[in-house]
Amino acid sequence: MYLVKTPWWLKALYPQLTWHIETSEKIIYLTFDDGPHPVATPFVLDVLNQYRAKATFFCIGKNVKKYPSIYQEIIANQHAVGNHTQHHLNGWHTDTYSYVKDILWAANFIQSNLFRPPYGRITKSQIKEITIPPYTNAQTFSPIMWSVLSGDFDISLSNEKCLDNVLKYTTSGSIVVFHDSEKAFQKLQYALPKMLEHFNNLDYQFHAINA
Numbered sequence: 565m566y567l568v569k570t571p572w573w574l575k576a577l578y579p580q581l582t583w584h585i586e587t588s589e590k591i592i593y594l595t596f597d598d599g600p601h602p603v604a605t606p607f608v609l610d611v612l613n614q615y616r617a618k619a620t621f622f623c624i625g626k627n628v629k630k631y632p633s634i635y636q637e638i639i640a641n642q643h644a645v646g647n648h649t650q651h652h653l654n655g656w657h658t659d660t661y662s663y664v665k666d667i668l669w670a671a672n673f674i675q676s677n678l679f680r681p682p683y684g685r686i687t688k689s690q691i692k693e694i695t696i697p698p699y700t701n702a703q704t705f706s707p708i709m710w711s712v713l714s715g716d717f718d719i720s721l722s723n724e725k726c727l728d729n730v731l732k733y734t735t736s737g738s739i740v741v742f743h744d745s746e747k748a749f750q751k752l753q754y755a756l757p758k759m760l761e762h763f764n765n766l767d768y769q770f771h772a773i774n775a
Contacts, residue, residue, distance in 0.1 A: 566718075569733045570711050580691060582773075584711040587737045590768045594619040595710065597648055597680060599744035600627050600634035604752060608744050609641055615760045617770035619643050620708070621744065622680040625650035625670030635673075644772035646678030646708060647671060655686035664693045671703060678775050679705035708773060712740045714755060716748035723754035730759050739773070 567574075575583045585593055594612075599605045599621055612619055621638050623645055628635045638645060650670040655663050663686075667679065679694060686707065694705040712733045715721045734740055740759075742752055760770070 566713060566715070568713050568715060568729045570709065570713075578688075578691070578709075580695065581707045581709045582739070583709045584737045584739055585773070590736050590766070591771050592734055592736070592763060592768050593739045593773055594742065594770050595622060595646075595680070595708070595739060595773070596620070596742050596744040597622045597682075598627070598652065598748075599623055600631045600638065601744050601746060601749075602631055602634060604744040604746065604749045605631075605634050605638065607749075607753065608742075608756065609637060609643075611757050611760065612643070612770070613641065614757075615764050615770065617760060618772040619770060620646055620678065620773045622646040622648040622678070622708075623670075623674050624648050624652050625666075625673045628670075628673040642772075644678065644775060645674055645676045646680055646773075647674045647676055647705065648680050649682055652682045654683050655681050655690050656683075657685075660687065660689045660693055663690050667694060667705070668703065676775055677703065677705050678708055678773060680708050684709060706775075708739065710739045710741045712738050714740065714742050714751070716751040716755065717743050717745070719747070721751065723751050726751040727755040727758050730755060731762055734759075734763070736768075
């Protein structure tokens with residue numbers, strides 16, 4: 565069970581998290597979780613390049629360690645990167661100490677203060693630890709959530725419905741989630757180029773999130 569469009573009450577419950585970006589311009593913030601992946605990530609980079617679009621990649625530390633050249637390609641193409649933990653941990657099922665330790669482990673491979681919790685699941689104590697750490701000179705992070713979830717990870721979802729999710733709910737300032745992963749790749753291949761073409765024709769720009 566997941567919500568394609570983030571409801572107002574969830575944003576109100578966690579106001580310290582970034583759910584969308586206020587802008588008066590026609591700008592969309594595409595994000596990609598779970599990479600880098602040897603097939604999906606190069607595909608994404610190629611499609612983004614075709615539309616001169618910039619995006620933010622929330623990478624898993626162990627995948628960056630496994631595919632460092634693809635990670636460097638993301639950076640070379642002037643996209644932003646963010647921390648998605650070392651082992652894709654579910655914050656609701658992980659104690660705060662272990663969760664923060666895993667984030668800091670990933671920080672050895674991912675040079676960014678942007679952070680996205682896997683599954684969107686993080687506790688208030690975990691948020692406090694990474695945004696206001698209890699010790700001096702500790703790294704702080706800016707947790708980035710989303711306003712639109714494509715559902716490309718959902719094996720029961722059709723390609724067409726995945727595309728419909730992003731076309732229906734995306735607007736100026738939206739943070740949209742896709743996944744550059746093997747599980748999501750089929751729907752990603754279908755929906756991402758069509759989404760970029762649709763909003764490009766409406767004069768939208770695609771920007772990376774500033775660290």
